[in-house]
Amino acid sequence: MDLNYTAEENAFRAEMRAFMKEKLPADVAAKVASGEPLAKADMDMWHARLNEQGYLAGPWPKEFGGGAWTAVQKHIFDEESAYFHAPRVVPFGVGMLAPVLQAFGSKEQQDYYLPRILSGEDWWCQGYSEPGAGSDLASLKTRAVRDGDHYIVNGQKTWTTLGQFANKIFCLVRTSTEGKPQQGISFLLIDMDTPGIEVRPIILIDGVHEVNEVWFTDVKVPVENLVGEENKGWTYAKYLLTHERTGIAGVGASQAALDALKSAARVEMNHGRPLIDDPLFAARMARLEIELMAMATTNLRVVAGADAGAAPGAESSMLKVKGSIIRQQINDLHRRAIGPWAVPFVSEDLEGNIYHPGPDYSARATNTYLNNRKISIYGGSNEVQRGIITKAILGL
Amino acid sequence: MDFNHTEERRMLADSLRRTLERGADWAELADLGVLGALFTEDEGGFGGDGFDLAVVFEELGRAGCVLPVLEAGLAGGLLADCGKTDLVEQIISGALRATLAYAEPGLRYDLGPISTTATNGTVSGRKSVVGGAEGAGLLIVTALHDGAVTLFSVDPKGPGVTLMTTPALNGGTVSEVTLDAAPATLLGNADTLEARLAAATLAVCADALGAMETAKAMTLDYLRTRTQFGVPIGKFQALQHRMADVAIDMEMARSAVINLAANLAADPRLRDRNVSAAKSLVGRVAHLVAEEAIQMHGGIAMTEEYALAPISRRLIAADHRFGDDDWHVQRFIALGA
Numbered sequence: 001m002d003l004n005y006t007a008e009e010n011a012f013r014a015e016m017r018a019f020m021k022e023k024l025p026a027d028v029a030a031k032v033a034s035g036e037p038l039a040k041a042d043m044d045m046w047h048a049r050l051n052e053q054g055y056l057a058g059p060w061p062k063e064f065g066g067g068a069w070t071a072v073q074k075h076i077f078d079e080e081s082a083y084f085h086a087p088r089v090v091p092f093g094v095g096m097l098a099p100v101l102q103a104f105g106s107k108e109q110q111d112y113y114l115p116r117i118l119s120g121e122d123w124w125c126q127g128y129s130e131p132g133a134g135s136d137l138a139s140l141k142t143r144a145v146r147d148g149d150h151y152i153v154n155g156q157k158t159w160t161t162l163g164q165f166a167n168k169i170f171c172l173v174r175t176s177t178e179g180k181p182q183q184g185i186s187f188l189l190i191d192m193d194t195p196g197i198e199v200r201p202i203i204l205i206d207g208v209h210e211v212n213e214v215w216f217t218d219v220k221v222p223v224e225n226l227v228g229e230e231n232k233g234w235t236y237a238k239y240l241l242t243h244e245r246t247g248i249a250g251v252g253a254s255q256a257a258l259d260a261l262k263s264a265a266r267v268e269m270n271h272g273r274p275l276i277d278d279p280l281f282a283a284r285m286a287r288l289e290i291e292l293m294a295m296a297t298t299n300l301r302v303v304a305g306a307d308a309g310a311a312p313g314a315e316s317s318m319l320k321v322k323g324s325i326i327r328q329q330i331n332d333l334h335r336r337a338i339g340p341w342a343v344p345f346v347s348e349d350l351e352g353n354i355y356h357p358g359p360d361y362s363a364r365a366t367n368t369y370l371n372n373r374k375i376s377i378y379g380g381s382n383e384v385q386r387g388i389i390t391k392a393i394l395g396l
Numbered sequence: 397m398d399f400n401h402t403e404e405r406r407m408l409a410d411s412l413r414r415t416l417e418r419g420a421d422w423a424e425l426a427d428l429g430v431l432g433a434l435f436t437e438d439e440g441g442f443g444g445d446g447f448d449l450a451v452v453f454e455e456l457g458r459a460g461c462v463l464p465v466l467e468a469g470l471a472g473g474l475l476a477d478c479g480k481t482d483l484v485e486q487i488i489s490g491a492l493r494a495t496l497a498y499a500e501p502g503l504r505y506d507l508g509p510i511s512t513t514a515t516n517g518t519v520s521g522r523k524s525v526v527g528g529a530e531g532a533g534l535l536i537v538t539a540l541h542d543g544a545v546t547l548f549s550v551d552p553k554g555p556g557v558t559l560m561t562t563p564a565l566n567g568g569t570v571s572e573v574t575l576d577a578a579p580a581t582l583l584g585n586a587d588t589l590e591a592r593l594a595a596a597t598l599a600v601c602a603d604a605l606g607a608m609e610t611a612k613a614m615t616l617d618y619l620r621t622r623t624q625f626g627v628p629i630g631k632f633q634a635l636q637h638r639m640a641d642v643a644i645d646m647e648m649a650r651s652a653v654i655n656l657a658a659n660l661a662a663d664p665r666l667r668d669r670n671v672s673a674a675k676s677l678v679g680r681v682a683h684l685v686a687e688e689a690i691q692m693h694g695g696i697a698m699t700e701e702y703a704l705a706p707i708s709r710r711l712i713a714a715d716h717r718f719g720d721d722d723w724h725v726q727r728f729i730a731l732g733a
Contacts, residue, residue: 129695204700271506366565
């Protein structure tokens, strides 16, 4: 048992820190720290800077121009990114589609799409969920019917994150109704400019336009846009879900959120003294910090296991459940910390103004609390994750 | 022992519910007697009991009503205490909208020490998170006058008054009110402020109870109709048991509100123990109900378009008005066993 990082890993961390200090603009970091939504230009800028340095493709295998980072290195990158309040790498192309193409795509698809993902020329979004297919994703109904050299796609996808910026969407579509629902699903790459596609915004409970509905009406998709084999899409989707699950605990984000909470509690006054000195509040924070410390090690145990060759399976469900709860509880405590400043509720997309009368640490706290209720819902709800744990780990 | 509301209160609740379902405006609420129900006969109303408030505000919360009824009751009560029967009459008729500006930045949920001061017929200072100030015809401002907290009336549209208004988490608006030598009329002392805030706290608790009922009804409806894996999701025992826990806690919250309503006119210590007990418990349960309703719905409850969104925000806001869970737990401890 040795909980220390190796000399190489420490050197890697130092390199990441130097990069963050040099390349991360203070105004963008401030937005991330406060929970303010980023502009597309902010995300593009960070994507480009990471790519210049080769960090964007850090986790990719060497044969695709990647850095072949270990899971520990990926973890260190995530941790440092969160610590410096770097924007999250928009994952849909780099972290989700790319591994699928690398494992199952044709040579042509790899040669064409992978460089465009890195350059930022393509912005991918994900077409998985449907109004009737959420937790039960395999019941999806968007149809792709073969017609000569094309598929004709009809249906509706939802919760399409940042789809308003995307020029491409990877979709799970139904190509067969024979057998089990999972057996008739295919993985299709679709150009968002194709006639018949309509993107409609969904405003979330915190007033932010982050997700969309995408409607498909007789959309013609060339057959060469099929990834792998027809009706094998579920296998690829599951591969995607188990791939890169080591970041799922969100330890870095939770640590950054806890740091922000503590800063707020040092300044916020309560009965004439800082809130951090209030025994009741201090106890609430301490309990969460204790959980987060244990979560960090739980996460590292899975990360180290992944580097030792163990495919992260149901363990990632544990990380997701507990990691999401901890993050949400920190957000909840921040909401409590700001007291009456939670009542002025400001949302740019709902009201067109961003004036909030309270101190900086209060301006976005309620919005962030509300927005992050999604963490225990998306990517397989915590109920679905508990079901996986029940079956795969407990054998019940 | 009888835990049923009186016939009159049940009738008021029923007609209020129907009116709110149609979408009522201020004049209709006044015509219906909603504002009159907040005041005793001596004050010019026909209610004013803790259970009158409980019945009215539960319906307002159930409907997600954003009109400043709580503010009218709080300000009107203080005006009644100062003998301003003519102004109370205007409030009850719906002709005058009034609100109380007492909180100040940096005090969190504490009532004091305030910094706003009164000199030579004017008040100066800043009041924070004032509900319903936008559109009000009268502000009641607490200010230090010869060292004592004193009530003044101020014209919110008059000189020296600046409102910075934002939407409120619970619906409606809140304003930061800056007073710069604003002309002010002395109303009287603030001796009844805590009693009136106790009534307002009851109102928030009852409002939350109504909002919880709506959240619960919507969630149950969704559990019965949303199908995944070939069955309504309400068939999954994991969700059933959590919904059962929500139902249990809601009954506890209802009992705490009953305790408070029954003790609203009790001596201050007994009253305030019940205020803090109810507000702490309701704050916690409201938060649980909001989070569980969202989680059990899934993604749909994260959207602004779905009718649960304002109800969820209202339930979270309940914990931030007139003291949160921790503030009231500590007050409960301070009030002694």
